Amino acid sequence: xxxIFVSGGNKLKGKVxxxxxxxxxxxxxxxxxxxxxxIIIKNAPMLNDVQVxxxxxxxxxxxxxINKIKGEISIDSSKVQEIEPSGxxxxxxxxxxxxxxxxxxxFGKFKISLPGGCNIGTRPxxxxxxxxxxxxxxxxxxxxxxxxxxxxxxxxxxYLDFPSVGATENIMMASTTAKGVTVLExxxxxxxxxxxxxxxxKMGAKIYGAGTDTIIIEGVDRLxxxxxxxxxxxxxxxxxxxxxxxxxxxxxxxNAREYYMKPLVAKLREMGVEITSIExxxxxxxxxxxxxxxxxxxxxxxxxxxxxxxQIMALLATVKGTSVITETIFENRFMHxxxxxxxxxxxxxxxxxxxxxxxxxxxxxEVKATDLRAGAALIIAGLVAxxxxxxxxxxxxxxxxxxxxxxxxNLGAKVYRREV
Numbered sequence: 523x524x525x526i527f528v529s530g531g532n533k534l535k536g537k538v539x540x541x542x543x544x545x546x547x548x549x550x551x552x553x554x555x556x557x558x559x560x561i562i563i564k565n566a567p568m569l570n571d572v573q574v575x576x577x578x579x580x581x582x583x584x585x586x587x588i589n590k591i592k593g594e595i596s597i598d599s600s601k602v603q604e605i606e607p608s609g610x611x612x613x614x615x616x617x618x619x620x621x622x623x624x625x626x627x628x629f630g631k632f633k634i635s636l637p638g639g640c641n642i643g644t645r646p647x648x649x650x651x652x653x654x655x656x657x658x659x660x661x662x663x664x665x666x667x668x669x670x671x672x673x674x675x676x677x678x679x680x681y682l683d684f685p686s687v688g689a690t691e692n693i694m695m696a697s698t699t700a701k702g703v704t705v706l707e708x709x710x711x712x713x714x715x716x717x718x719x720x721x722x723x724k725m726g727a728k729i730y731g732a733g734t735d736t737i738i739i740e741g742v743d744r745l746x747x748x749x750x751x752x753x754x755x756x757x758x759x760x761x762x763x764x765x766x767x768x769x770x771x772x773x774x775x776x777n778a779r780e781y782y783m784k785p786l787v788a789k790l791r792e793m794g795v796e797i798t799s800i801e802x803x804x805x806x807x808x809x810x811x812x813x814x815x816x817x818x819x820x821x822x823x824x825x826x827x828x829x830x831x832x833q834i835m836a837l838l839a840t841v842k843g844t845s846v847i848t849e850t851i852f853e854n855r856f857m858h859x860x861x862x863x864x865x866x867x868x869x870x871x872x873x874x875x876x877x878x879x880x881x882x883x884x885x886x887x888e889v890k891a892t893d894l895r896a897g898a899a900l901i902i903a904g905l906v907a908x909x910x911x912x913x914x915x916x917x918x919x920x921x922x923x924x925x926x927x928x929x930x931x932n933l934g935a936k937v938y939r940r941e942v
Contacts, residue, residue, distance in 0.1 A: 528904030559747025677702030
């Protein structure tokens with residue numbers, strides 16, 4: 523078993539290069555099924571979740587080669603035969619459900635177990651199924667397995683009850699080769715949605731309005747193979763921004779754009795953090811300032827991202843005064859609070875809100891990463907905690923961060939991974 527050990531007290535300095543976004547790469551890999559041509563993804567992050575979805579595609583018959591040194595993934599789905607992926611792989615990652623739309627569009631049938639992932643709350647698949655049904659799919663669920671079938675998907679007008687990212691992606695991918703026009707309303711607006719649309723359009727799709735709440739997809743006959751570089755990971759970038767703020771340090775982020783991080787950047791600036799875009803893809807962060815408490819409410823994009831909630835909570839726990847974070851996306855995303863309180867934070871949960879009283883000092887201790895972003899928050903807290911912080915269950919962290927301990931060490935932090 524591996525754990526991450528963090529010795530607090532060091533300032534950060536230098537540059538960190540941000541990897542491509544996990545939440546872009548996963549649907550892009552899934553959508554490669556839409557064509558029998560070869561897809562090449564460049565600068566792909568070599569994450570556990572990326573490995574899982576590649577293994578899932580292999581279980582369907584895809585031929586996949588991965589060059590970890592170059593960060594390149596080549597996918598040939600011309601020999602796909604299976605219509606039901608490995609249940610064990612599906613249960614390991616929720617994003618596995620994104621394979622349903624492309625498989626249904628290309629082969630007219632698909633079976634999949636209910637997906638897994640981080641235990642941060644209920645994430646129903648009903649919106650995915652509602653959208654596919656509106657396109658003409660027949661759906662049956664039995665024994666934890668969902669089966670979808672269709673002769674030919676047909677475009678339709680679809681309104682999502684909630685702007686679900688996964689449902690938007692699944693419906694968008696399924697609609698690319700559907701007959702006619704699909705109009706998807708109340709769609710998710712995340713940058714990763716726009717990136718997926720750019721990828722699909724490069725393949726030959728006709729998608730308009732991605733990144734807004736209304737997406738129009740004109741069905742085409744076929745899609746072609748392409749090479750593509752996904753956008754940067756705004757959550758990883760935000761994690762390092764907050765690390766700079768909590769350690770009162772000045773660092774530079776490469777391969778990151780402020781444009782895609784407006785909600786987080788606005789809150790950090792409200793706290794007093796100095797953030798400057800010195801080039802189109804270079805951001806300078808100065809956290810060596812007097813910070814102020816703020817109130818935050820997580821919302822679908824362009825609101826404050828739920829994936830940054832736990833990290834900024836760790837920061838606010840060290841800021842004098844009272845802050846309040848209200849979580850509106852997931853009902854079970856405060857599991858990290860008890861772990862932060864073990865380190866000396868003063869956080870109280872009231873319903874869907876966390877009331878945070880800033881403290882002067884945190885103390886290192888052994889804590890558990892309850893989910894992916896919570897694990898990052900514990901590392902961030904450990905950077906300023908007195909003594910040593912030991913983070914357990916780090917497999918969660920490895921789902922979303924590439925070599926996080928090495929990147930922190932390159933900035934001057936004392937963060938190590940060890941087997942125990």
